[in-house]
Amino acid sequence: MKKINSLSDYQKAKKKRKITNIIIQLSILVIFFGGWEMLANFNIINEFLISKPSAIYNLFITYIASGQLMNHIGISVYETLLGLIIGTVLGFIIATILYLSDRLAQILDPYLVVLNALPKTALAPILIIWAGTGVRGIVVVSISLSIVITIISCYSYFKNIDESLIKMMKTFNATKLQILFKVIYPANIANLLSVIKINIGLAWIGVIVGEFLVSRSGIGYLVVYGGQVFRLDLVMMGVIILSIIALLMYEIVNLIEYYFRRKKTHKKRLDK
Amino acid sequence: MQHLITLNNVTKSFFSDHGQVDVLKNITFHVNEGEIVALIGPSGCGKSTILNLISSLESPSVGQIEKNCVLGYMFQKDNLMPWRNVFDNIKIGLEIKKSITKENIKYLNNLLDKYGLSEFKDYYPNELSGGMRQRVALIRTLALNPDLLLLDEPFSALDSQTRLYVQNDVHDIIHKEKKAALIVTHDISEAVALADRIILLSARPCSVKQEFVLDFPPNSNPLTRRESEKFSLYFNLVYKELNNHEKDQ
Known part of the structure; x- marks a missing residue:
């Protein structure tokens, strides 16, 4: 060196x-x-069991050419985004309600613990029967995975806020809502983004499990179909595409995070 | 002269799983217009509870508190929000009161100009020194034009050198803006340097033990006071009384 x-x-x-x-x-x-x-x-x-990159690439090209692949990717991404957004937003809202009512939080605490410990994928068959076998069922499975952890972590982030900041707001006679929007939420932007990052992974698990169970299209369908007919190149292609899309989503959240971190520094200083 | 606030036989107890804790017992005192009063007492005696009662964050168990003024509260920690720049931080009070008018914004800009912070308007708290942050916190408190400032050990988070000049700054600002102040502290020299009157409190349950009226020439500031002979005189007086009470316990 x-x-x-x-x-x-x-x-x-x-x-x-x-x-x-x-x-x-x-x-x-x-x-x-x-x-x-x-x-x-x-x-x-053994190429039959493990396939090989060139075979996967050739398959990729034929699927792209026939337009099938974009269709599968589109459906899975659509389901994941729906699951991610609904799960995160609902979880965030419920966490807020729990934060505003200590009583409710105390009452619901054991149920949240049980729901969190329960492997939600075990519920997937029931959820799909209830919500329908199409996109709806799959999105519900995806929501069920992300919502509980969102509620629990957002609630504990809200509770962990510096009490003296809240006291300062109270000396100005701020209402609970004002404290929420001016202190609790802005203080937790970084935490919320890390919750979203975790939820990206969870939403994908929900969508893939859902597609394994019922679907006629989507990346999860490709993977499970490939496995059933012993087309390992198809399975591998599905997995590789899945990792690339998950990475892209993750990076988008990273960009948002970067934007918020930048916001905490005076502009003139950054330009230097 | 009308009192800005009057505490009349105020008693406060807290209850928890561990039982009852009597924090304040029969506290009676008042603050006049334009006057700086220091509350001094052993740490943990309940000084901050008095400020919480005055600012209605808590209510007394027994007794009354009369208020004839607008209050402003300043803390030991500056409590600046790291995601807001200086100007947005001092604007928070106006936002909550929903009174962001041209006039009020102009008043804020005046305060920033007067106290040398206008260049730093767009800076974020992590880019400022401790002394500057404390001045920003004071301006945030002044933004709503309070008559009486409640200061809860406002200098104890600063290093000792910064403390001396921030004390001076704060004293100047309070005088220039013609405010009254109630300062809670456990630092005797700080009380003698800043206050017109010192109220000595006992250990828990806290009650008023004694009152000292400090007779310094008008227009003296903390730095000139520290040079005067009377400073050590008052210091020793308060120190002895504080010690006596601690021995009584």
């Missing part, structure tokens, strides 16, 4: 590290897929 003696040395070292990190990250990806392809071509691993 070169010794850092000046600001330009520091900047160079920082840039260099950033570039090497990206190179290493990319090589892991290349080695993984390249190795997979080679092992399959040399018949060291």
